[in-house]
Amino acid sequence: MKWSLLRRRGRSPEVGVVVPAYGVEQWLPEALDSLIAQQHTTWRAVVVDDGSPDRCGEIAEEYAARDSRITVLHTPNGGLGAARNAGxxxxxxxxxxxxxxxxxxxxxxLADLVGSLEESGSDFATGSVLRWEAPPPDGAGLHEPPWMRRLHTPGRTRARVGEHPEILGDVFAWNKLFRRSFWDAQQLSWPEQVHYEDQPATTRAYLAGTFDVLQAPVYHWRIRTDGSSITQQRREVSDLVDRWATKQMALESVLAHGDPAVTRVFVDRVLPGDLWRYFLVIPGCSDAWWELLREGIGQLWGERSLVHSGLPPVHRSCGYLVERNRRADAEALITWFTSLTGPPPRTYDGLRLAIPGDVVRAASVPDSALEIAPHEQPRP
Known part of the structure; x- marks a missing residue:
């Protein structure tokens, strides 16, 4: 229903908000308080108590008793995807x-997202995100990641993925607002019983619909430092199994879409985007984890190789070493890299990464992996 018709009927568009909750009793009140404080007040929320072992269910019920817009759904623990689908x-x-x-x-x-969609008529909208970390010196405080700013600048309306394929790198569920009719028509849902469920679903949405890209931040993403979040458990074989599975789901959707330009951007720039986080935990990894890392890279990139990806040169070089099953060299490279107190050194002409010979022999890594991309060159 268009905004003009809703306005004539005297009501503003209603937003349904799904809030899955598991083991987050210390943060849930702040999340719900931020929902209650929204400038767009026409919303209903369902808090899905996903069999939480702490007081999440009780806290949600307390909020529901105070605000009729909030309801609570208690379910057996099924994971984030199942909780979102139930909500x-x-x-x-x-x-x-x-x-x-x-x-x-x-x-x-909500006001910014609703306003954009009511004006544009797009199927969904995505806004920028501020990472919420510990304050300096331990963290960076509340800040917009440069890659997020790049994806959301300039803003766009009624875009299609062929016009802005890099937006596929904005995989998150929670900085978006979907038109419910579009969600249902495309039969969108979140994969269940697997972590990293955001990417397959958001990829399908981008490929299927029109979308608005907002420069304004619409979400504060808390970076938990206690090791309890899913994304902080990358050393586990099960974590890597799930990551490869969801990458494969997203890739299959992109290939089925059939646009070679979109596929090229997705394979070279989007799909490898978070691999550096896995490369960082190579030193000390288990044999099973290493083999899974190597096999997954081989299956997803094959003869294309990460050498041609949009990763920085250190991580392109590491990807090349993983592809060649050169575990000792990959470990040495990452150990050296994480020991640096500044940016990695470059050759005298500034055109290539300069890896010390006692770490990895430069001649054993192709120049294409070591080259500094134009956007990585210092600005005059």
Whole structure:
């Protein structure tokens, strides 16, 4: 239903917000408080108590007793994807949003997203994100990651993926607002029983619809430092199994879409985007984890090789070493890299990464892996 018709009928669009909750009792109140403080007040939320072992269910019920817009759904533990799907099924609203229960919505979030979609008529919108880390010197405080700013600048309306394929790198569920009719028509859902469920679903949405890209931050993403979040468990074989599975799901959707230019950007720039986080834990990894890393890279990139990817030269070089099963060299490279107190050194002409010979012989890594990309060159 268009905004003009809703306005004539005297009601503003209603947003349904799904808030899955598991083991986050210390953060859930702040998340719900941020929802209550939204400038766009026409919303309904379902907190899905995903069999949480702590007081999440009780806290959610307390909020529901104070605000009739909040309801609570208690389910057996099924994981984040299942909780989001259960919450979605329980809502019937004009728009659909997702809020992780350890994060926070800035007050403008729903208003900005709804306003954009009502003006443009797009199928969904995505806004920028601020990472919420410990304050300096231990963290960076509240800040916009440069890669997120790049994906969201300039803003766009009624875009299609062929016009902005790099946006496929914005994989998150929670900085987006979906038109519910679009969500249902495309039969979108979150994969269940697997971590990293955001990417397959958001990839399908980008490929299928029109979208608005907002420069304004619409989400505060809390970076937990206690090791309890899913994304901090990368040394586990099960974590890497799930990551390869969800990457493969997303790649299959892109290949089925059939646009060679979009596929090229996805394979070279989007798909390898978070591999550096796995490369960092190569030193000390188990044999099974190493083999899984090597096999996954081989299956996803094959003869294309990560040498041609958009990763920085250190990580392109590491990817090349993993592809060649050169584990000792990969470990040495990452150990050297993480010991640096500044940017990695370059050759005299500034055109290539300069890896010390006692770490990895430069001649044993192709120049294409070591070259500094134009956007990595210092600005005059």
């Amino acid at each position: 979605t099924a329980a809502l019937d609203c004009d728009y659909l949003a997702f809020l992780d229960s350890d994060d926070v919505l800035p007050a403008n979030a």
